[in-house]
């Protein structure tokens with residue numbers, strides 16, 4: 377069974393500061409492998425509200441080191457390991473999230489079984505789950521990767537922050553495609569996906585279901601569910617807008 381829970385459908389600074397939308401990122405249960413993915417501020421609180429149990433996590437995964445993707449990584453490490461009493465789990469993060477100005481605190485690192493540095497275009501195994509990192513995204517100076525999670529019956533793709541570039545659609549193969557859509561209109565000065573670019577990616581990848589999330593203020597004001605309905609009409613592909621706390625389930 378696949379269960380994707382959105383512990384927040386908001387992204388970037390305005391949403392983070394205002395909490396108009398929650399910013400807790402994602403919680404994936406992929407055939408029994410549980411991952412806290414991009415635990416932004418509020419991830420732990422919203423997970424507990426959804427009665428998700430952090431001690432059941434197998435991994436905590438960061439696509440990149442921006443605060444709206446990692447604000448709760450340390451709280452989630454403590455929760456996964458019961459304050460370090462039960463060492464477990466793997467933390468995956470890019471190099472710049474672990475070095476120089478690290479977002480994963482050094483004193484918590486012995487609490488987990490392993491910390492693995494993500495690199496571009498690599499394949500990783502987490503228990504029964506195989507996943508692959510994308511090419512490096514175009515997201516300013518910050519090292520950023522997305523993921524294809526390969527399950528027996530499905531591929532789930534997660535496209536985190538990036539400026540649009542055409543090769544994105546070559547890597548992401550998911551029949552379930554989660555896309556971070558921060559902007560209404562593309563802006564060369566802001567390295568994030570906009571609605572027209574999401575439409576292009578959805579049309580090229582042709583998933584069974586596309587789920588939009590990580591909304592900035594203007595996307596939120598334009599009503600994400602109406603944007604999703606328009607994209608569905610344009611592409612002929614099922615498009616859903618995430619809501620705070622929404623769980624998307626695919627039963628086998």
Ligand SMILES: [Zn+2]
Nearest residue numbers: 440442515537
């Ligand atoms: Zn970012």
